[in-house]
Amino acid sequence: MGVFLNSTKTVIILFLCCCSCTSKTPIKEKPLNVYLAGGSPYRLLPPEKIENSLDMAQRISASWQGRNYFLNAWIKADETGIEMALLNELGAHMGELSYRDGRVSFSSPMFPPLLKPEYIVADFQLCFYSAPALRQALEDCGLSFEYTENSRRIFQGKTVIIEIEKKQNTVRLVNHPRGYAYTLEGNF
16 A cells, blocks of 8 residues: 555656645745746646636546646636645545646645646646737747647647647656656546
8 A cells, every 4th residue: 555655646746747845835926937948937827718617527647757647626617716626546536636726726635745736737728728828928038839720739839848649538748858748538
């Protein structure tokens, strides 16, 4: 059981590529930024920029350094915000994330203090928010964005840094600079 919990903790940490000082992140009042590449701060978009509302279970398969990890989440996201409940494969509660009114919070009795929930929100936005809104936000931080109905690519100069492929029931994100990838399975 301890090995299972350790690998589940690792997947969350790797899946989110996060760095923070506490396992309980306080609500922040200022605009939230994350660094998708080098010194390019991406400002999180407001919830009303979501493409379509979601209220569903998702299965998350992540890979990092040749290892695979699995996690479940219940996601409720709409024009008012994002709520995520994270569960291990046995259905045990592992944490909650909320993004509302320009504030993000994360609490978890399971995870070490390395989680930075803004990166979870950023990856979620890159997958599910309006492409025109994302293009503007990415251009504002010096990155470029190409998209079709089924794919999204983010560039730093001519280098692809993030690729997203969307199919009927899966979304796959690959973050090249940070070396991780994950697949979300749900009823999209």
